[in-house]
Amino acid sequence: MFIDEYISGVAPVKGKILLVDDQVVNIKILHQLLQDDYDIFMARDGQQAIDMCKKVNPDIVLLDIEMPMMNGFDVCAHLKNDPDTEDIAIIFVSGHFDEEKEVKGFQLGAVDFIHKPINPVITKTRVKNQIMLKSQTDLLRTIALLDALTGVANRRKFEQTLPICWLQCARDKHPLTIIMLDIDFFKHFNDNYGHAEGDRCLRIVAQKIQDTVNRPYDLVARYGGEEFICILPNTDAIGGTYVAQQIVDSILSLKITHENSDVSDFVTISAGVATITPRGDSSYQDLVKAADKQLYLSKDRGRNRVIGCDITDDTVAV
Numbered sequence: 468m469f470i471d472e473y474i475s476g477v478a479p480v481k482g483k484i485l486l487v488d489d490q491v492v493n494i495k496i497l498h499q500l501l502q503d504d505y506d507i508f509m510a511r512d513g514q515q516a517i518d519m520c521k522k523v524n525p526d527i528v529l530l531d532i533e534m535p536m537m538n539g540f541d542v543c544a545h546l547k548n549d550p551d552t553e554d555i556a557i558i559f560v561s562g563h564f565d566e567e568k569e570v571k572g573f574q575l576g577a578v579d580f581i582h583k584p585i586n587p588v589i590t591k592t593r594v595k596n597q598i599m600l601k602s603q604t605d606l607l608r609t610i611a612l613l614d615a616l617t618g619v620a621n622r623r624k625f626e627q628t629l630p631i632c633w634l635q636c637a638r639d640k641h642p643l644t645i646i647m648l649d650i651d652f653f654k655h656f657n658d659n660y661g662h663a664e665g666d667r668c669l670r671i672v673a674q675k676i677q678d679t680v681n682r683p684y685d686l687v688a689r690y691g692g693e694e695f696i697c698i699l700p701n702t703d704a705i706g707g708t709y710v711a712q713q714i715v716d717s718i719l720s721l722k723i724t725h726e727n728s729d730v731s732d733f734v735t736i737s738a739g740v741a742t743i744t745p746r747g748d749s750s751y752q753d754l755v756k757a758a759d760k761q762l763y764l765s766k767d768r769g770r771n772r773v774i775g776c777d778i779t780d781d782t783v784a785v
């Protein structure tokens with residue numbers, strides 16, 4: 468998906484709001500006020516609110532301060548301390564104006580306050596403003612991690628994701644595979660057909676790789692000019708090599724004419740695959756280096772092919 472498609476696709480999504488209050492009557496009032504414009508979820512206490520945030524990932528929480536057991540401040544602190552929920556905007560709903568409480572709420576990360584009794588105009592406006600702000604922030608956050616030309620993830624996203632996958636696979640003792648890809652003789656392609664055609668080629672190739680690597684927890688990123696990189700968690704060397712071969716075959720099957728390639732009449736791609744089951748004495752940088760080395764071998768041995776290795780025991784397995 469390209470960025471302009473992404474932007475146009477984002478607009479119609481309805482905002483999600485979680486209403487949290489120990490008094491049903493307060494939830495009812497807010498529900499009536501907001502139900503036509505948003506998807507509404509409800510919680511009656513702090514723990515329910517936290518569970519609900521994890522489950523439905525609302526854009527905004529309207530959070531009552533005075534609740535038994537866990538009050539609104541504790542809920543807010545909890546949500547802000549969890550990377551899964553820290554971006555949810557929190558509007559406190561308090562019984563009356565209390566400067567000290569408002570200061571505390573803002574310090575905990577709230578974005579606004581609403582006072583009871585609920586004023587419909589003020590509440591609707593404040594919620595609408597925060598929903599707009601939240602959707603714009605979400606969009607910027609997404610765009611910052613996308614490659615503008617191809618629409619796949621960018622290198623920053625790759626660098627954010629790899630350490631997380633590394634830790635996860637280390638904890639579960641699962642193999643982690645990296646595929647590094649480089650379009651063959653791409654400089655010749657650009658020289659022959661011009662940069663506009665070169666960009667078009669990059670887009671088509673990127674989308675094909677993305678379509679081929681299709682498990683939700685895999686990542687495809689543009690690594691450099693005509694280089695792409697894939698992270699495949701829970702994937703051994705045989706599985707990784709299989710996926711890489713599918714990518715190599717699928718790029719050739721696109722039949723993008725490339726008269727100045729020494730490999731074929733069409734655009735081809737070379738792949739280097741490296742796999743490891745992470746341990747204390749290894750690092751993800753080693754894994755990337757190993758994939759890069761395999762890519763170099765793949766180029767050296769004729770391109771349009773896959774070379775892979777498992778570096779868990781420093782032995783070449785594939």
Ligand SMILES: [Mg+2]
Binds near residue numbers: 488533534
């Ligand atoms: Mg209350």
